[in-house]
Each structure stands twice: as C-alpha cells, then as structure tokens.
Amino acid sequence: MTRWNDIFFILVLVADLFVLASSRLRAGIRAVATQGCLLGILPVVLASDATEIRHVALLALGALALKGVAIPWLLARATRESPVGREAAPLLGFVPSLVLGAFGIVAAVWLATDLPLPVPGMPRLLVPTALGTIWTGLLLLVSRRKAFGQVLGFLVLENGVFVFGLLLSDFMPVMVEVGVLLDLFAAVFVMALVMFDIQRAFSSLDTDKLSSLRD
C-alpha cells in the first residue's frame, strides 16, 4: 500500500497512451511488450502476507514470459516477414484517439473513487488502471484498420482484464492464473496473421479488404 508502487500503475497507463499514439506497428508492439513486462512485476509488488509465494512467482513469471516476451516476439516476427502493413492506418486519427484514451483514463479514475471495493488494502490506482487499459484496448479494436492493430488492441484489453484480476490474487489465485489462458487467443491471432501471409489472398492486411461478407 505504499505510495511508490503507484508508479507501476502509472507506467501501465503511460504504455496505453504510447500504443494509442504509435503510428508504427513496431513501436506499438514495443509499447505492448513493455506493458507486459510491467504486468510481470505487478504481482510481486502487490504480494501481501496472505499470498503464497508459489502463486506470486507463477503469475509473475507467466505474465512476463507470455505478455512481455513470447507474444510480442511472435508478433514482431510476423510483421517482419510481412512486406506490407507496417504502418498503422487508423480509422480514427492519432490525436483524437489519444484524447479519447486520456479522457477514458480520467473517467476511470473518477469512476473508481466512488466504487466501494469489497477487498480492503488494495492500491488505489489498481481499478482505474484496469478500467483505463480495458478502455484503451476496446478503443484500439474499433479504431484500427489493420489486422495487426486489432491484435494489439486485444492484447491491451487482455492486459487490463489481467490487472483487474490481481484484485483476486489474495483469495482466488488460481482463477487469476487461469486468466493467463486468454493469451492462447493472442497466439492464435498471430498464427492467423501468418496464415494471411501464406495465403496472400489480400494485397495488404487491411481489414477494409475483409469486407466481401456484408449485408
């Protein structure tokens, strides 16, 4: 409950803004990887006496390995091998999406101060960080046109849910660990992206081209 652990939550939120602002996919991937590493540190920072060391280690290492290293690395490799689609081309400009993102984070802080948490002793920035990150993820999902950008959005959304899950780490650690399974989706996404490439059915990985199915 010390003040200094606030810094980690603030860094997670800063990473959100970085992803929103990055026009280059590589930069976006780096920001998501940094966020993933921060999520690997959070369980350790939050560990209280009630938490078993085994669960803390498992969660921290799992998050670090998957969110911080494996998924970003796979994604970066997929971008490198694809000759196209390096630049993010959002439906919503970078400045408006940054403004919306910042607005969402402020709203999350404001909303979270009114929520009575049933579990005492949690850092005050945990819920705002979770809500702000979920909001950023959803924003990316709807505003990015490239398939790669949507994957980044899903990763950020997933990170937000993970931060929220840390509220349960004292009394339901297994459930939080199960949440890491969401990363399976991320892995499948990357596989699908690679498939896009093999298929070369589209000239670019632009989801606007994915529009032959409509009513």
Added chain:
Amino acid sequence: MDRAVLLLVAAPLVLAALAFAMPSGRVRPRVLLAGALVHAVATGWAWASPPPPALGGWVAIDPAGQLVLVVVSTLFLVCAVYAQGYLARRQDRDNRSFVGGLLVLLAAVSAVAVAQHLGLLWVAIELTTLSTAPLIYFNHNERSLEAAWKYLVVCSVGIALALLGTFLLALASAGPGGPRSLLVADLVTAAPSLSRTWVRFAFVCLVAGYGTKMGLAPFHAWKPDAYGEAPGLLGALLAGGVTSVAFLAIVRVLQVCLAVGEVAFARRALSAIGLLSIGLAAVFLVRQRDFKRMLAYSSVEHMGILALGLGIGGAATTGAFLHLVYNGLTKGVLFLTAGNIHRAFGTKQVEHVRGAARLLPASGPVFLLAFLAITGSPPFAPFFSEFAILSGAVQAGAYGRAAAFLIGLAVIFVGMGATILGLVQGAPPEGLKLDPAMGDSRLTAGPPLALLALVLALGLWLPSPLSTLVGEAAALVRGE
C-alpha cells in the same frame, strides 16, 4: 470422478488425439462416429442414474446441464452420421483438423454442461471458440478466412469480457462473510452476503461476454459470416450446440442474480436484448440474398427468443428451455439440408437457386418443412415452445413484450417464407447439370430427415422424462 462424466469429456479428447494421429483420411470420419456414439451412451447413462458431484462440487450434472447434454448429444450423433457422407465427398480437403476439432468441440461443450464452477465454465467456453475457429476455415478460401478472422476477433473480445465478469463476481463474493468462491451452489447459498453492486457489474459483463458467444444482438456481428462460410455440418453444431452452452452460461449467471435479489434488473436487460435480437433479425432476414446467412439471422432471432423467455420469467422460462431443445434440433435440419442445396447448386445466392425440391427430392422438401417448423407452424415442436413463451408472457402481464414477439415472428415468417419458397419451388435453372456425386444420398439426406421426424414427433408427443427434465431445469431460474 464418475464414469459417465469421464466418458462425456475425456473420451472425445482421447478420440480427438487419435484422429490427429491417424494417417488415413478415409477411416478418420469413423472416429467421429465412435465419439458421437460414446457420448450418446454416456448422456443416456447420466440421465438414467445421475452421477454424484465430483471434484469438490466443481463438476456436477444438474437438470439444466443434462438437458443441454441431451440436445448436444443428439445433434452431434446426427451430424456425425452426416459427416460420413459429407467428408467422403470432400476428399479434396484434408479432414484431420476438421474431425479432430469437432471432437475437441464435443469435449468442450460437455465440459460447459457439467461445470458448476464459473471459472471452469469460462475455460470450457474459451475452448469451444478455439476449437471451432480453424473449422470455419475448412474451405481454405478468402471468404472463409475472413469469416474465421471475424469470428476470432469478436468472440475473443466476448471471452475477455466474460473473464472480467467472472472476476467481478468473484469480487462480489469477497466481502465480509462472503463465500469467496465461484461455485454456483456456494454463491446461491451465501447470496445475502454478496455485494449487490458488484453482482450487477458482473451480470452486465457476463451477459455481454456470453451473449457474444450466443450471438445475441448487438453482439452478433460474427454470426452471419461464420455460419455463411462454415460447412453446413459445422453451422448445425454451432447454431444448435455451442449457442446452447452459451445459453447455459447465462442461466448460471441468472441463478446467482435470482438468489441475490437482482433479478428484476437482469430480466429487464435480457428482455431488451431478446427483443432487439428478434427485431434486428427480422430486418436482415427479409430479402436476404444468401440462404446460409439467412439461417444465421434466424439463429440470432431464436437466441433472442431464448433470452426473452428468461427475461419474462415464470412459465415463459419453461418455454425457453423447451425451445432450447426444439430450436437446436430444427437448426440442425436446416443447416444440414442447406449444405446439401449449396453443394448441388454450387452457390448459396438465392437468385441462382430454384427448384431445389426437383433437383434434390429429399433435401429440398425437408428444408421447406424445417423452415415451417422453425417459424413456429404446428404441429412441429417449435410451435409449442414458442406458444409456451407467448402464453407465459401473457400470464406475467407482459403484453407489450408478447405483442412485439408476435409481430417479430410474423415478419420473419413472411420474410423467410418468400425466400425459401423461391428456392424450393419451380424448375431448376436451365443448363444446370447435377453432379451425380452431389445429389441426395442416404448418408447426406437421411440424417436431416431423421432429425426432422424427431422434431415432428416431439411436437405430437412430448415424452414425460423429457418434460420433467425441462421443468426441473426451468425451476432453477423460474423465479416467482
């Protein structure tokens, strides 16, 4: 653990591993049939002698779970027989991941049905998505890739929201004196100590999450694409099986809401989503140019009817559970015959399909009759379940919802009818030569015909064990 439960979940997984390892694509479909038979036997066994809860109460077969197992098992058996004929015709494609994926799906769906822990339930639902996404891409073309991508993106966001909702519910149970558990039974028993505010938040996220999986409007965006591009066989299992387990997940959440006393809020939300789904389906069904997408919107409609039934509560709940069975079986007939028509004509655009009844003397008429069944024409079974929901609405004094429901049904009957009559009647387009290998055969036309006979028989006579099971399942969330 009880043997029946092991057979339901573990046996399909073992057979899936066998299917992946097997070298011969000709023999592989038999594994699917074996899995379906084992599953049917295990379902019957569990029904005859309900197994005790296992794994500390995480796994138990309650009436709602048993009902879903019965639907899924019947549908899967019919589809497995159909697959023998279908995959024999599709020697062009490697069926390894198709057969393996279907068996993993069967295991995942059964796991949802027996899960009493909301975390376990979430994992199993995630597995249904992961195992079906590659199957949508079975045809390996641009359109099926697009459909699989959209399915993955939309459903994974839904799954993430459902996880958030599960976390919120765990949090609601963590207050002073709370059970700190995600077992449905614990949450229901200790309901007074749950935080009502957090249960509300949890309900919103869980309905959005599992509603996506069920394909309720406005979370249905993946459905027309996925059902349109997936093989008819997969469409049948998605529309009758996967949506049924997503419905079961929402029932579990409603059980908690009912115990906590947040049910009025939950019912309002479910009614609104249900009516929205029916209305939206009606708009997109009329003049739909693609008959498989039309069936997808029909699925959105019927998921809306299920949500509406839960939303009205009381007697309508029984109607909803009955409709779960009847809709699942009838959707099976529709998707399997639609697949046959699609293959015979080589297109699913309605303007190029005419005279299906003449070209396919079995599939054509069965498709037409299944349309009559699904739109609620007597004496087919769905008429009785839809009528039960309607009369439940009137009994509950929900006249507005009853009227909106009736209007929706009427518009959809006319809209779908115009399209389907055009497909089935008349003479086939000139110059269309039916590839003899694509015509009706015993294995492709027989299963949907048998299923249609079952839908008709259930309309004429509802066996008392089934009606008892439906009543017991509905009692979980009936309220009053």
